[in-house]
Amino acid sequence: MxxxxxxxxxxxxxxxxxxxxxxxxxxxxxxxxxxxxxxxxxxxxxxxxxxxxxxxxxxxxxxxxxxxxxxxxxxxxxxxxxxxxxxxxxxxxxxxxxxxxxxxxxxxxxxxxxxxxxxxxxxxxxxxxFADREEEVVSGIVSRLEPRVAYIDLGDTEAILPQSEQMASDKLQVGKRLKVFIARVERTSKGPQIVVSRTHPGLLRRLFELEVPEIYEGIVEIKAVAREAGSRSKIAVHSRNPEVDPIGACVGARGSRVQAIVNELNGEKVDIVEWSEDPATFVANALSPAKVIDVHIYEDERVARTVVPDYQLSLAIGKEGQNARLAARLTGWKIDIKSESQMASHSLLDQLEDTNEEEPEFATLSDDWLNEP
The missing domain is CATH 3.30.1480.10 (NusA, N-terminal domain)
Known part of the structure; x- marks a missing residue:
């Protein structure tokens, strides 16, 4: 040397x-x-x-x-x-x-x-x-495909996208560019392992932060996210400024902002609802697009019983219960959905039970009367 x-x-x-x-x-x-x-x-x-x-x-x-x-x-x-x-x-x-x-x-x-x-x-x-960038969204290119994992080139290194974290609608191909959510970064004997996701609810949250300036600036806050990746999602938003409409800010002019997110997620439907401190109001909003007539809150059981018009019962429940399931995840309440006619029948039965007269009491006679002359 x-x-x-x-x-x-x-x-x-x-x-x-x-x-x-x-x-x-x-x-x-x-x-x-x-x-x-x-x-x-x-x-x-x-x-x-x-x-x-x-x-x-x-x-x-x-x-x-x-x-x-x-x-x-x-x-x-x-x-x-x-x-x-x-x-x-x-x-x-x-x-x-x-x-x-x-x-x-x-x-x-x-x-x-x-x-x-x-x-x-x-x-x-x-x-x-990348440890400092956990829970962020990054853009990468599909570099390799294997049966159970895809490798995403992030520039400095490769990340792995497990099959369980892939959306069924992604249809990955080598060379395809897509946005991914950094789920975790781990040290291994072969160097750092970066695991990314396309199904994590955090991906939807970060995409809204990227597309909606009001969220990035803190004027509009994302309160909750519920997601069934590739199919449908719900996001609850709240405005810290009374003059700013949180739903309008997220939707954008002619739906441009939310449409950019839907396109990135291959057509995944996104319901944007307004968050409320009042559980009844929040549950009613979460069942959108169904219109809710009434909500009864049972704090001890953490159950919300909702009433919807007869013609909107199937809409409130959703295909295979998806709308109700996402609303329950979003709000943290177990939601019981009834139609108006169901509630009317239920109320009628309650009334009948309340007005029923008590059965007459009969005295119990001893066997001695048989022996009387």
């Missing part, structure tokens, strides 16, 4: 964000292992890389004793004082033992260490970068 090697280390340290001194210390540690392996040395060696010239020197460290028992580890007091008269018993003497052809071994060991440390540094940088 020489000055050119040190200059190359300088440049590498700047480009990869690695401390040059850390690299040199790692190289010295690797050279100790190489020296011991190639020259069958004891463990008492020190390797030094000169910071100004790049020269490599190997030193054997020996303890000063009266009579050495192992000359690899110990040196006599007389021999030590031939080197420096000030040595005393117990001191450690360093004797240079650099082999003639050690430069070639040193260069190879240094190359391996540098490559390993650079790879580790790059992995660490990638992990730090």
């Amino acid at each position: 020489n000055v050119d090697f040190l200059e190359a280390l300088d440049q590498l340290a700047r480009e990869k964000g690695i401390d040059k001194e850390v690299l040199l210390e790692a190289i010295e540690a690797a050279l100790i292992a190489s020296y011991r392996r190639n020259f069958h040395s004891a463990a008492n060696v020190r390797v030094e890389v000169k910071r100004d010239t790049g020269e490599v020197h190997v030193y054997a460290r020996k303890t000063v004793v009266e009579e050495p028992k192992d000359t690899r580890l110990e040196i006599s007091l007389d021999a030590a004082r031939d080197i420096n008269p000030s040595y005393q018993i117990g001191d450690v003497v360093e004797i240079e033992v650099t082999p003639r052809d050690f430069g070639r071994i040193a260069a190879q060991a240094a190359k391996q260490v540098v490559m390993q440390r650079v790879k580790e540094a790059e992995r660490s940088v990638i992990y730090s970068k």
